[in-house]
Amino acid sequence: MRPWCAEDAAELLPVLEANIEHLRPWIPARVAEPVPEPALAQRLAGFAADFAADREWRFGMFSLGERQVLGEVGLFPRSVSGRVPLGEADRAELGYWLRADATGHGLVTEAAQAVLDVAATFPQFSHFEIRCDARNVRSVAVPRRLGFVLSMTIEETAPAAAAPNVHLQVWTSAP
Secondary structure, three states: OEEOOHHHHHHHHHHHHHOHHHHOOOOOHHHHOOOOHHHHHHHHHHHHHHHHOOOOEEEEEEOHHHOOEEEEEEEEEEEOOEEOOHHHOOEEEEEEEEOHHHOOOOHHHHHHHHHHHHHOOOOOOOEEEEEEEOOOHHHHHHHHHOOOEEEEEEEEOOOOOOOOOEEEEEEEEOO
């Protein structure tokens, strides 16, 4: 794992293109939607700038030797009102995605635990959250494996009339 950089766009773009149907229901378009490589490089440069400025920490997940992009794990400062600058945060949200052909090997759980181990050194974080749609069975398994507890489920109206409502689960854990 390491922070994204603009030069990762060439390797990331085919992963996003090949996994769009796998990711689209769960990941915001501003993160997972394939765009032309120059635009993707700008997106990744923005992620790198946010990382350097301690606004959010997105780590690209790579195979050994960085031969393949596998996915992403990120940590986002939060308060009760949502995502906030680090100085206003009392908790952090953990997010993740993984390419379809790399699921089922514990990679996200391992990466998430590594990020949580570092995040636990931040004294202002009273706890951590993972938010995921209840329909995303693989994603829901991660907080369970990490020892998180389901604290609430928020029903959100689907953005499209034909789509099912979202049952956003909020899982929490102390540092």
